[in-house]
Amino acid sequence: MEYGKTLRPGLVQIRVLDLEKTLDFYTNILGLDIVGQTSDGRVMLKAYDEFDHHSVTLRKADEAGLDYVAFKVDSRDTLELMARQTLGFGYRVHEIPANTEQPGFGKRYSFKISTGHVFQIYSDVELAEKGPQIINPDIWSEQPRGMKAQRMDHLLLYGPNIAEAETFCKWVLGMFVPEVCNNPDGSRLASWITSANKPHDIAFVEFPEPGKIHHVGFYLNDWHDIGNAADLIAINRLELDIGPTRHAITRGQSIYFWEPSGNRVEVYAGGYTAYPDNPQRVWDASEIGRGLFYYSAELIPSFFENVT
Ligand SMILES: [Fe+2]
Known part of the structure:
Protein backbone atom coordinates (compact mmCIF):
# COMPACT_ATOMS: atom_id res chain seq x y z
CA MET A 1 0.00 0.00 0.00
CA GLU A 2 1.46 3.32 -1.03
CA TYR A 3 1.23 6.35 1.24
CA GLY A 4 -0.89 8.83 -0.70
CA LYS A 5 -1.57 12.51 -0.64
CA THR A 6 -3.85 15.12 0.79
CA LEU A 7 -5.55 16.97 -2.05
CA ARG A 8 -6.97 20.10 -0.41
CA PRO A 9 -9.25 21.42 2.32
CA GLY A 10 -12.60 20.44 0.80
CA LEU A 11 -15.16 21.31 3.45
CA VAL A 12 -15.57 23.79 6.28
CA GLN A 13 -18.45 23.96 8.72
CA ILE A 14 -18.87 27.51 9.98
CA ARG A 15 -20.96 28.68 12.93
CA VAL A 16 -23.14 31.71 12.24
CA LEU A 17 -25.36 33.82 14.49
CA ASP A 18 -27.99 35.01 12.03
CA LEU A 19 -28.44 32.26 9.45
CA GLU A 20 -30.73 34.20 7.11
CA LYS A 21 -28.62 37.35 6.97
CA THR A 22 -25.34 35.44 6.72
CA LEU A 23 -26.74 33.14 4.04
CA ASP A 24 -27.71 36.20 2.03
CA PHE A 25 -24.05 37.30 2.24
CA TYR A 26 -22.64 33.92 1.17
CA THR A 27 -25.06 33.56 -1.76
CA ASN A 28 -25.86 37.01 -3.10
CA ILE A 29 -22.64 38.86 -2.22
CA LEU A 30 -19.85 36.24 -2.13
CA GLY A 31 -21.60 34.32 -4.91
CA LEU A 32 -21.88 30.75 -3.59
CA ASP A 33 -24.79 28.48 -4.58
CA ILE A 34 -27.07 26.74 -2.10
CA VAL A 35 -26.79 22.95 -2.51
CA GLY A 36 -29.43 22.05 0.05
CA GLN A 37 -30.39 22.01 3.68
CA THR A 38 -29.77 19.22 6.21
CA SER A 39 -32.61 17.84 8.36
CA ASP A 40 -31.25 19.82 11.34
CA GLY A 41 -31.33 23.12 9.46
CA ARG A 42 -27.72 23.54 8.38
CA VAL A 43 -27.20 24.93 4.88
CA MET A 44 -24.78 23.44 2.35
CA LEU A 45 -23.10 25.71 -0.20
CA LYS A 46 -20.57 25.51 -3.00
CA ALA A 47 -18.72 27.85 -5.32
CA TYR A 48 -19.49 27.72 -9.03
CA ASP A 49 -16.09 26.30 -10.02
CA GLU A 50 -16.06 23.43 -7.48
CA PHE A 51 -16.87 19.86 -8.56
CA ASP A 52 -17.64 18.24 -5.21
CA HIS A 53 -21.05 18.12 -3.50
CA HIS A 54 -20.49 21.12 -1.24
CA SER A 55 -17.58 22.94 0.39
CA VAL A 56 -19.17 25.15 3.03
CA THR A 57 -21.80 24.27 5.63
CA LEU A 58 -23.34 27.01 7.77
CA ARG A 59 -24.64 26.06 11.20
CA LYS A 60 -26.70 28.45 13.33
CA ALA A 61 -25.13 28.75 16.79
CA ASP A 62 -24.77 31.18 19.69
CA GLU A 63 -21.12 31.80 18.91
CA ALA A 64 -19.44 32.39 15.54
CA GLY A 65 -16.40 30.34 14.53
CA LEU A 66 -15.26 27.12 12.90
CA ASP A 67 -16.69 23.68 13.76
CA TYR A 68 -14.14 21.85 11.63
CA VAL A 69 -12.20 21.71 8.39
CA ALA A 70 -12.16 18.48 6.38
CA PHE A 71 -9.34 17.58 4.00
CA LYS A 72 -9.91 15.42 0.94
CA VAL A 73 -7.27 12.74 0.39
CA ASP A 74 -6.53 10.88 -2.82
CA SER A 75 -7.84 7.36 -2.07
CA ARG A 76 -9.55 5.09 0.45
CA ASP A 77 -6.20 3.44 1.14
CA THR A 78 -4.68 6.82 1.94
CA LEU A 79 -7.63 7.62 4.19
CA GLU A 80 -7.17 4.43 6.24
CA LEU A 81 -3.39 4.87 6.41
CA MET A 82 -3.66 8.49 7.49
CA ALA A 83 -6.24 7.58 10.15
CA ARG A 84 -3.80 5.02 11.57
CA GLN A 85 -0.90 7.49 11.38
CA THR A 86 -3.01 10.11 13.15
CA LEU A 87 -3.64 7.62 15.93
CA GLY A 88 0.09 6.85 16.00
CA PHE A 89 0.83 10.58 16.22
CA GLY A 90 -1.14 10.58 19.47
CA TYR A 91 -4.51 12.05 18.50
CA ARG A 92 -7.80 10.32 19.28
CA VAL A 93 -9.54 9.43 16.03
CA HIS A 94 -13.30 9.22 15.69
CA GLU A 95 -14.99 7.63 12.66
CA ILE A 96 -18.00 9.33 11.08
CA PRO A 97 -19.94 6.97 8.78
CA ALA A 98 -20.74 7.94 5.20
CA ASN A 99 -23.68 10.27 4.58
CA THR A 100 -24.17 11.19 8.20
CA GLU A 101 -24.22 14.85 9.05
CA GLN A 102 -22.71 15.93 5.68
CA PRO A 103 -24.87 14.59 2.83
CA GLY A 104 -22.88 13.38 -0.17
CA PHE A 105 -19.71 12.71 1.84
CA GLY A 106 -18.20 9.27 2.37
CA LYS A 107 -16.65 8.08 5.60
CA ARG A 108 -14.71 10.73 7.49
CA TYR A 109 -12.22 10.51 10.32
CA SER A 110 -12.28 13.32 12.86
CA PHE A 111 -9.62 14.34 15.41
CA LYS A 112 -8.47 17.37 17.35
CA ILE A 113 -4.96 18.70 16.70
CA SER A 114 -2.61 20.58 19.05
CA THR A 115 -4.08 23.99 18.25
CA GLY A 116 -7.52 22.86 19.42
CA HIS A 117 -9.01 22.70 15.93
CA VAL A 118 -11.03 19.74 14.72
CA PHE A 119 -9.61 18.33 11.52
CA GLN A 120 -11.30 15.67 9.41
CA ILE A 121 -10.11 13.57 6.48
CA TYR A 122 -12.18 11.87 3.79
CA SER A 123 -11.59 10.37 0.37
CA ASP A 124 -15.05 10.00 -1.16
CA VAL A 125 -17.61 12.65 -1.93
CA GLU A 126 -20.34 12.76 -4.56
CA LEU A 127 -19.99 15.20 -7.40
CA ALA A 128 -22.29 18.20 -7.28
CA GLU A 129 -25.28 18.37 -9.61
CA LYS A 130 -24.20 21.86 -10.66
CA GLY A 131 -20.45 21.36 -11.11
CA PRO A 132 -18.26 22.82 -13.87
CA GLN A 133 -18.86 21.39 -17.34
CA ILE A 134 -16.44 18.67 -18.45
CA ILE A 135 -17.30 17.91 -22.08
CA ASN A 136 -16.17 20.72 -24.41
CA PRO A 137 -16.64 22.93 -21.37
CA ASP A 138 -17.65 26.56 -21.32
CA ILE A 139 -15.98 28.68 -18.66
CA TRP A 140 -19.16 28.64 -16.56
CA SER A 141 -22.74 27.42 -16.86
CA GLU A 142 -24.45 30.28 -15.05
CA GLN A 143 -22.88 33.70 -14.90
CA PRO A 144 -21.08 34.03 -11.53
CA ARG A 145 -22.73 36.41 -9.07
CA GLY A 146 -21.49 39.08 -6.71
CA MET A 147 -17.82 38.64 -5.76
CA LYS A 148 -17.69 35.60 -8.07
CA ALA A 149 -15.88 33.30 -5.60
CA GLN A 150 -14.43 30.38 -7.56
FE1 LIG B 1 -5.68 34.12 3.76
Whole structure:
Protein backbone atom coordinates (compact mmCIF):
# COMPACT_ATOMS: atom_id res chain seq x y z
CA MET A 1 0.00 0.00 0.00
CA GLU A 2 1.46 3.32 -1.03
CA TYR A 3 1.23 6.35 1.24
CA GLY A 4 -0.89 8.83 -0.70
CA LYS A 5 -1.57 12.51 -0.64
CA THR A 6 -3.85 15.12 0.79
CA LEU A 7 -5.55 16.97 -2.05
CA ARG A 8 -6.97 20.10 -0.41
CA PRO A 9 -9.25 21.42 2.32
CA GLY A 10 -12.60 20.44 0.80
CA LEU A 11 -15.16 21.31 3.45
CA VAL A 12 -15.57 23.79 6.28
CA GLN A 13 -18.45 23.96 8.72
CA ILE A 14 -18.87 27.51 9.98
CA ARG A 15 -20.96 28.68 12.93
CA VAL A 16 -23.14 31.71 12.24
CA LEU A 17 -25.36 33.82 14.49
CA ASP A 18 -27.99 35.01 12.03
CA LEU A 19 -28.44 32.26 9.45
CA GLU A 20 -30.73 34.20 7.11
CA LYS A 21 -28.62 37.35 6.97
CA THR A 22 -25.34 35.44 6.72
CA LEU A 23 -26.74 33.14 4.04
CA ASP A 24 -27.71 36.20 2.03
CA PHE A 25 -24.05 37.30 2.24
CA TYR A 26 -22.64 33.92 1.17
CA THR A 27 -25.06 33.56 -1.76
CA ASN A 28 -25.86 37.01 -3.10
CA ILE A 29 -22.64 38.86 -2.22
CA LEU A 30 -19.85 36.24 -2.13
CA GLY A 31 -21.60 34.32 -4.91
CA LEU A 32 -21.88 30.75 -3.59
CA ASP A 33 -24.79 28.48 -4.58
CA ILE A 34 -27.07 26.74 -2.10
CA VAL A 35 -26.79 22.95 -2.51
CA GLY A 36 -29.43 22.05 0.05
CA GLN A 37 -30.39 22.01 3.68
CA THR A 38 -29.77 19.22 6.21
CA SER A 39 -32.61 17.84 8.36
CA ASP A 40 -31.25 19.82 11.34
CA GLY A 41 -31.33 23.12 9.46
CA ARG A 42 -27.72 23.54 8.38
CA VAL A 43 -27.20 24.93 4.88
CA MET A 44 -24.78 23.44 2.35
CA LEU A 45 -23.10 25.71 -0.20
CA LYS A 46 -20.57 25.51 -3.00
CA ALA A 47 -18.72 27.85 -5.32
CA TYR A 48 -19.49 27.72 -9.03
CA ASP A 49 -16.09 26.30 -10.02
CA GLU A 50 -16.06 23.43 -7.48
CA PHE A 51 -16.87 19.86 -8.56
CA ASP A 52 -17.64 18.24 -5.21
CA HIS A 53 -21.05 18.12 -3.50
CA HIS A 54 -20.49 21.12 -1.24
CA SER A 55 -17.58 22.94 0.39
CA VAL A 56 -19.17 25.15 3.03
CA THR A 57 -21.80 24.27 5.63
CA LEU A 58 -23.34 27.01 7.77
CA ARG A 59 -24.64 26.06 11.20
CA LYS A 60 -26.70 28.45 13.33
CA ALA A 61 -25.13 28.75 16.79
CA ASP A 62 -24.77 31.18 19.69
CA GLU A 63 -21.12 31.80 18.91
CA ALA A 64 -19.44 32.39 15.54
CA GLY A 65 -16.40 30.34 14.53
CA LEU A 66 -15.26 27.12 12.90
CA ASP A 67 -16.69 23.68 13.76
CA TYR A 68 -14.14 21.85 11.63
CA VAL A 69 -12.20 21.71 8.39
CA ALA A 70 -12.16 18.48 6.38
CA PHE A 71 -9.34 17.58 4.00
CA LYS A 72 -9.91 15.42 0.94
CA VAL A 73 -7.27 12.74 0.39
CA ASP A 74 -6.53 10.88 -2.82
CA SER A 75 -7.84 7.36 -2.07
CA ARG A 76 -9.55 5.09 0.45
CA ASP A 77 -6.20 3.44 1.14
CA THR A 78 -4.68 6.82 1.94
CA LEU A 79 -7.63 7.62 4.19
CA GLU A 80 -7.17 4.43 6.24
CA LEU A 81 -3.39 4.87 6.41
CA MET A 82 -3.66 8.49 7.49
CA ALA A 83 -6.24 7.58 10.15
CA ARG A 84 -3.80 5.02 11.57
CA GLN A 85 -0.90 7.49 11.38
CA THR A 86 -3.01 10.11 13.15
CA LEU A 87 -3.64 7.62 15.93
CA GLY A 88 0.09 6.85 16.00
CA PHE A 89 0.83 10.58 16.22
CA GLY A 90 -1.14 10.58 19.47
CA TYR A 91 -4.51 12.05 18.50
CA ARG A 92 -7.80 10.32 19.28
CA VAL A 93 -9.54 9.43 16.03
CA HIS A 94 -13.30 9.22 15.69
CA GLU A 95 -14.99 7.63 12.66
CA ILE A 96 -18.00 9.33 11.08
CA PRO A 97 -19.94 6.97 8.78
CA ALA A 98 -20.74 7.94 5.20
CA ASN A 99 -23.68 10.27 4.58
CA THR A 100 -24.17 11.19 8.20
CA GLU A 101 -24.22 14.85 9.05
CA GLN A 102 -22.71 15.93 5.68
CA PRO A 103 -24.87 14.59 2.83
CA GLY A 104 -22.88 13.38 -0.17
CA PHE A 105 -19.71 12.71 1.84
CA GLY A 106 -18.20 9.27 2.37
CA LYS A 107 -16.65 8.08 5.60
CA ARG A 108 -14.71 10.73 7.49
CA TYR A 109 -12.22 10.51 10.32
CA SER A 110 -12.28 13.32 12.86
CA PHE A 111 -9.62 14.34 15.41
CA LYS A 112 -8.47 17.37 17.35
CA ILE A 113 -4.96 18.70 16.70
CA SER A 114 -2.61 20.58 19.05
CA THR A 115 -4.08 23.99 18.25
CA GLY A 116 -7.52 22.86 19.42
CA HIS A 117 -9.01 22.70 15.93
CA VAL A 118 -11.03 19.74 14.72
CA PHE A 119 -9.61 18.33 11.52
CA GLN A 120 -11.30 15.67 9.41
CA ILE A 121 -10.11 13.57 6.48
CA TYR A 122 -12.18 11.87 3.79
CA SER A 123 -11.59 10.37 0.37
CA ASP A 124 -15.05 10.00 -1.16
CA VAL A 125 -17.61 12.65 -1.93
CA GLU A 126 -20.34 12.76 -4.56
CA LEU A 127 -19.99 15.20 -7.40
CA ALA A 128 -22.29 18.20 -7.28
CA GLU A 129 -25.28 18.37 -9.61
CA LYS A 130 -24.20 21.86 -10.66
CA GLY A 131 -20.45 21.36 -11.11
CA PRO A 132 -18.26 22.82 -13.87
CA GLN A 133 -18.86 21.39 -17.34
CA ILE A 134 -16.44 18.67 -18.45
CA ILE A 135 -17.30 17.91 -22.08
CA ASN A 136 -16.17 20.72 -24.41
CA PRO A 137 -16.64 22.93 -21.37
CA ASP A 138 -17.65 26.56 -21.32
CA ILE A 139 -15.98 28.68 -18.66
CA TRP A 140 -19.16 28.64 -16.56
CA SER A 141 -22.74 27.42 -16.86
CA GLU A 142 -24.45 30.28 -15.05
CA GLN A 143 -22.88 33.70 -14.90
CA PRO A 144 -21.08 34.03 -11.53
CA ARG A 145 -22.73 36.41 -9.07
CA GLY A 146 -21.49 39.08 -6.71
CA MET A 147 -17.82 38.64 -5.76
CA LYS A 148 -17.69 35.60 -8.07
CA ALA A 149 -15.88 33.30 -5.60
CA GLN A 150 -14.43 30.38 -7.56
CA ARG A 151 -13.63 28.09 -4.68
CA MET A 152 -13.11 27.83 -0.96
CA ASP A 153 -9.34 28.24 -0.99
CA HIS A 154 -7.66 28.19 2.44
CA LEU A 155 -8.00 28.88 6.16
CA LEU A 156 -5.92 30.75 8.73
CA LEU A 157 -6.24 29.19 12.17
CA TYR A 158 -5.11 30.58 15.55
CA GLY A 159 -4.17 28.35 18.46
CA PRO A 160 -1.40 27.08 20.74
CA ASN A 161 1.50 24.82 19.72
CA ILE A 162 1.46 25.47 15.98
CA ALA A 163 4.88 23.78 15.70
CA GLU A 164 3.19 20.45 16.46
CA ALA A 165 0.32 21.23 14.06
CA GLU A 166 2.88 21.95 11.33
CA THR A 167 4.67 18.66 12.04
CA PHE A 168 1.35 16.80 11.91
CA CYS A 169 0.45 18.37 8.54
CA LYS A 170 3.86 17.35 7.15
CA TRP A 171 4.26 13.88 8.61
CA VAL A 172 0.69 12.61 8.57
CA LEU A 173 -1.14 14.66 5.93
CA GLY A 174 1.91 14.69 3.62
CA MET A 175 1.80 18.45 3.14
CA PHE A 176 4.74 20.88 2.87
CA VAL A 177 5.51 24.33 4.26
CA PRO A 178 6.41 26.96 1.63
CA GLU A 179 6.64 29.87 4.07
CA VAL A 180 7.18 30.45 7.82
CA CYS A 181 7.59 33.36 10.26
CA ASN A 182 9.84 32.94 13.29
CA ASN A 183 10.12 34.78 16.60
CA PRO A 184 13.56 36.14 17.63
CA ASP A 185 14.09 33.01 19.78
CA GLY A 186 13.57 30.82 16.70
CA SER A 187 10.11 29.57 17.68
CA ARG A 188 7.32 29.65 15.13
CA LEU A 189 5.00 32.62 15.04
CA ALA A 190 3.22 31.47 11.88
CA SER A 191 3.39 28.92 9.10
CA TRP A 192 1.80 28.51 5.68
CA ILE A 193 1.18 24.92 4.65
CA THR A 194 0.02 23.33 1.40
CA SER A 195 -0.75 19.98 -0.14
CA ALA A 196 -0.21 20.95 -3.78
CA ASN A 197 0.76 24.05 -5.80
CA LYS A 198 -1.25 26.70 -3.96
CA PRO A 199 1.01 28.76 -1.65
CA HIS A 200 -1.22 27.71 1.26
CA ASP A 201 -4.15 25.42 1.98
CA ILE A 202 -3.95 26.16 5.66
CA ALA A 203 -1.97 28.55 7.84
CA PHE A 204 -1.43 28.83 11.57
CA VAL A 205 -0.59 31.70 13.90
CA GLU A 206 0.55 30.94 17.45
CA PHE A 207 -2.15 32.13 19.86
CA PRO A 208 -2.89 31.26 23.51
CA GLU A 209 -6.58 30.45 22.99
CA PRO A 210 -7.31 27.14 21.23
CA GLY A 211 -9.58 26.50 18.26
CA LYS A 212 -9.86 30.02 16.87
CA ILE A 213 -10.27 30.97 13.25
CA HIS A 214 -8.86 34.13 11.69
CA HIS A 215 -10.50 33.70 8.28
CA VAL A 216 -11.66 31.45 5.50
CA GLY A 217 -10.22 32.54 2.15
CA PHE A 218 -12.21 32.33 -1.07
CA TYR A 219 -10.45 32.49 -4.42
CA LEU A 220 -11.26 35.17 -6.99
CA ASN A 221 -9.98 35.29 -10.54
CA ASP A 222 -7.75 38.36 -10.46
CA TRP A 223 -7.02 41.86 -9.15
CA HIS A 224 -9.98 43.22 -11.13
CA ASP A 225 -12.32 40.90 -9.23
CA ILE A 226 -10.71 41.99 -5.95
CA GLY A 227 -11.70 45.56 -6.92
CA ASN A 228 -15.24 44.38 -7.68
CA ALA A 229 -15.34 42.71 -4.24
CA ALA A 230 -14.21 45.98 -2.60
CA ASP A 231 -17.09 47.78 -4.34
CA LEU A 232 -19.54 45.18 -3.05
CA ILE A 233 -18.18 45.49 0.50
CA ALA A 234 -18.83 49.25 0.32
CA ILE A 235 -22.23 49.00 -1.40
CA ASN A 236 -23.46 46.38 1.07
CA ARG A 237 -22.04 48.21 4.13
CA LEU A 238 -19.97 45.23 5.20
CA GLU A 239 -17.29 45.95 7.79
CA LEU A 240 -13.85 46.15 6.16
CA ASP A 241 -10.76 44.92 8.02
CA ILE A 242 -8.09 45.80 5.43
CA GLY A 243 -7.59 46.01 1.70
CA PRO A 244 -7.55 45.77 -1.20
CA THR A 245 -3.89 45.03 -0.57
CA ARG A 246 -1.25 42.45 -1.31
CA HIS A 247 0.43 39.96 0.97
CA ALA A 248 4.17 39.58 0.41
CA ILE A 249 3.70 36.23 2.15
CA THR A 250 2.07 33.96 -0.50
CA ARG A 251 2.00 37.07 -2.79
CA GLY A 252 -1.79 36.93 -2.80
CA GLN A 253 -3.94 39.97 -3.48
CA SER A 254 -6.46 40.30 -0.74
CA ILE A 255 -9.28 41.94 1.17
CA TYR A 256 -10.22 41.02 4.74
CA PHE A 257 -13.71 41.87 5.92
CA TRP A 258 -16.40 40.52 8.23
CA GLU A 259 -19.54 38.67 7.20
CA PRO A 260 -22.76 39.51 9.09
CA SER A 261 -22.10 36.90 11.83
CA GLY A 262 -18.67 38.34 12.60
CA ASN A 263 -16.51 35.68 10.97
CA ARG A 264 -13.67 37.25 9.01
CA VAL A 265 -13.64 36.37 5.32
CA GLU A 266 -10.85 36.90 2.83
CA VAL A 267 -11.22 37.22 -0.89
CA TYR A 268 -7.91 36.30 -2.44
CA ALA A 269 -6.39 36.19 -5.92
CA GLY A 270 -2.99 35.34 -7.35
CA GLY A 271 -0.27 33.87 -5.16
CA TYR A 272 2.87 32.11 -6.30
CA THR A 273 3.09 28.51 -7.46
CA ALA A 274 4.45 26.33 -4.66
CA TYR A 275 6.60 23.26 -5.36
CA PRO A 276 7.69 20.90 -2.59
CA ASP A 277 11.35 21.12 -3.67
CA ASN A 278 11.49 24.94 -3.55
CA PRO A 279 13.50 26.41 -0.67
CA GLN A 280 11.33 27.58 2.22
CA ARG A 281 10.70 31.34 2.49
CA VAL A 282 11.48 32.59 6.01
CA TRP A 283 10.23 35.79 7.66
CA ASP A 284 11.48 37.41 10.86
CA ALA A 285 8.68 38.44 13.22
CA SER A 286 9.98 42.03 13.02
CA GLU A 287 9.11 42.03 9.28
CA ILE A 288 5.63 40.49 9.62
CA GLY A 289 3.85 43.82 8.92
CA ARG A 290 5.46 43.99 5.48
CA GLY A 291 4.90 40.27 4.98
CA LEU A 292 1.18 40.52 5.59
CA PHE A 293 0.37 43.96 4.20
CA TYR A 294 3.01 44.70 1.61
CA TYR A 295 1.90 48.17 0.52
CA SER A 296 1.44 49.80 3.93
CA ALA A 297 4.12 47.58 5.56
CA GLU A 298 2.29 48.03 8.84
CA LEU A 299 0.56 45.47 10.97
CA ILE A 300 -3.02 46.33 11.87
CA PRO A 301 -3.97 45.52 15.50
CA SER A 302 -7.06 43.52 14.44
CA PHE A 303 -4.84 40.93 12.74
CA PHE A 304 -3.64 39.53 16.07
CA GLU A 305 -6.73 40.43 18.11
CA ASN A 306 -9.99 39.69 16.29
CA VAL A 307 -10.66 35.98 15.82
CA THR A 308 -13.78 33.86 16.20
FE1 LIG B 1 -5.68 34.12 3.76
